[in-house]
Amino acid sequence: MEVYKRVIKRNDPCWCGSGKKYKKCHMQADQETNRKHPPPKNRYAKSPEEIAGMRRAGAFNGELLDYMRSFVKAGVSTGKLNALAHEYTVSHGHVPATLNYRGFPKSICSSINNVVCHGIPSETEILKDGDIINIDLTSIVHGFHGDSSETFMIGAVSPEAGHLVDVTVEALKRGIGAVRAGNHLREIANAIEPYVNSQACSVVRQYTGHGIGRKFHEHFSVYHHRADDCENVVLEPGMTLTIEPMINLGGYEVVTDTEDKWTVRTKDGSLSAQFEHTVLVTEHEPEILTLTPSEKAAGEIVILNVHNQ
Numbered sequence: 001m002e003v004y005k006r007v008i009k010r011n012d013p014c015w016c017g018s019g020k021k022y023k024k025c026h027m028q029a030d031q032e033t034n035r036k037h038p039p040p041k042n043r044y045a046k047s048p049e050e051i052a053g054m055r056r057a058g059a060f061n062g063e064l065l066d067y068m069r070s071f072v073k074a075g076v077s078t079g080k081l082n083a084l085a086h087e088y089t090v091s092h093g094h095v096p097a098t099l100n101y102r103g104f105p106k107s108i109c110s111s112i113n114n115v116v117c118h119g120i121p122s123e124t125e126i127l128k129d130g131d132i133i134n135i136d137l138t139s140i141v142h143g144f145h146g147d148s149s150e151t152f153m154i155g156a157v158s159p160e161a162g163h164l165v166d167v168t169v170e171a172l173k174r175g176i177g178a179v180r181a182g183n184h185l186r187e188i189a190n191a192i193e194p195y196v197n198s199q200a201c202s203v204v205r206q207y208t209g210h211g212i213g214r215k216f217h218e219h220f221s222v223y224h225h226r227a228d229d230c231e232n233v234v235l236e237p238g239m240t241l242t243i244e245p246m247i248n249l250g251g252y253e254v255v256t257d258t259e260d261k262w263t264v265r266t267k268d269g270s271l272s273a274q275f276e277h278t279v280l281v282t283e284h285e286p287e288i289l290t291l292t293p294s295e296k297a298a299g300e301i302v303i304l305n306v307h308n309q
Contacts (some may be wrong), residue, residue, distance in 0.1 A: 011232060021232075044211055045238030051280065053144035054213060056092055056242050058278050058289025061139045061146030064088055066292040068137070072152045074129050077118065078110035081135065082121035085281055087243040095139035097145055099214050104262060106176075109136035113282055116204055116246050116254050116264040116272040129155030132165060134274045138216065145162065145212050147242050148290035151278040160249060167199045168247040168273040175243040179279050179286035189223045204246035204272070206254055207264070211241050212278055225252070235281045240289070244276030 001025025010023040046054060071081060086107035094106035094286055104118070105137050111119035111134040112127070116200050119134075129135060136149035154267050172190045178191040193203050209222030220233050230285040248254075257263040280287040 012234070013232065016121055018231055026059070041213075042177055044233070045236055046136060046213060046240055047203070049109065049237075050144070050213060051238065051240075053142060054146070054278070054280065055147035055288055057139060057141035057144040057147075060094060060141050061148050061278070062093065062290045064137055064139060065150060065290075066294050067136070067153075068135060069294075072127070072133065072135060072154070074127050074154050076132075077123050078112070078119070078121035078125045078127070078129050078133075079123035080110050081110060082106045085137060095140040097147070098136075099139050101216060110134070111136070111272070111274070113265075113271055114266045114269050115206055116248070116266060117274065118262045119204050120260055130157055130161075131155075131230065132157060132273060133159050134272075134273065136274070136276065143214055145214070145278075146290050147212055147215050147244075147276065147278050149244065149274055151275060153248055153275040163199070164201060164247060164249045164271050164273045166272070167201050168195060168245060169275050171196050171203075171245040171247055172243060172275040173223070174295075175245060176277065176279055176286055176288065179235060179241075179243070179281055180219075181237050181283055183235050184230075185220065185222065186226070187232040188243060189226050189230065193225045196245070196247055202248045202250065204248060204252050204254060207246055209242040209244045209276075211239070213240055237281055237283050239277060239281040241281075242276055242278050244274060246272060246274045248272045269298040290301050297304035 012022050016139045060125045068085060069083055086096055090121055094164050098109060099107045106120060110117050111117055111252045112131055132151055134149055134151045138145055153165060153231040174191040175188045178187040196203050203225040205225045211218035213221045218230050220243050222243060223230050248266050248270050250266060250268040253267035254264050255267050277288045280289055280298040
């Protein structure tokens with residue numbers, strides 16, 4: 001009996017590929033016949049060639065984010081930031097993934113203050129002292145996607161905004177720390193939400209991380225909040241995914257703009273922040289594919305931006 005517990009658990013997907021839970025499919029027959037079978041094939045693991053492609057995409061996306069740092073300051077429009085990111089990406093022979101993705105009209109997402117995600121850059125939207133802004137970048141490099149984001153503090157932000165940014169970057173670090181081969185996907189949420197709640201903040205529930213590779217959004221969602229419907233996925237070497245907690249200073253509820261159909265804001269008007277990295281599951285420590293050159297030099301997962309003037 002022990003062999004079945006070791007190889008595959010009752011609530012895991014059955015090894016036969018039926019999509020049913022093992023206990024509702026082959027478990028009884030295997031136990032009755034003492035059948036031995038190989039561990040179930042990981043549907044989500046990348047090949048060595050695909051992993052190499054993901055590393056290249058992640059490295060470029062990190063480079064792009066570092067390039068953008070000096071431009072994210074008071075007096076600059078989000079439209080200008082979009083143009084800079086677009087030109088840099090295209091001039092290197094790559095593709096901005098968000099441009100025209102499901103109709104999104106720009107090459108980056110720029111989300112200011114109470115905008116949670118999917119903010120649309122505009123020439124009339126000008127950064128000012130005290131703002132916080134999330135710049136979300138995704139690049140397609142020779143067919144593979146690199147996806148990361150960072151929240152910038154503009155000038156002298158409020159203590160509350162500074163606290164929110166601190167909590168959000170720590171949430172990302174804790175989520176990445178839970179990425180270990182053999183861990184269930186839910187361990188990422190278990191590492192993030194209790195900490196965030198303890199800091200009088202909340203985790204947005206309507207948006208999650210995701211598998212990533214040749215497609216922008218691949219199967220399985222990465223929850224940052226605890227939920228009963230978390231997919232039954234065990235992390236295995238070769239899987240690539242994004243961890244991107246969106247943290248609100250108030251409640252977790254959000255609303256989507258009824259006119260542009262993209263911009264997502266906090267329902268209560270409170271501030272929101274986000275940090276994101278693309279991560280590879282390995283046999284040992286998780287490998288962060290989208291580290292920026294600045295982060296690599298400092299040996300830190302994420303560097304909090306100095307208050308850009």
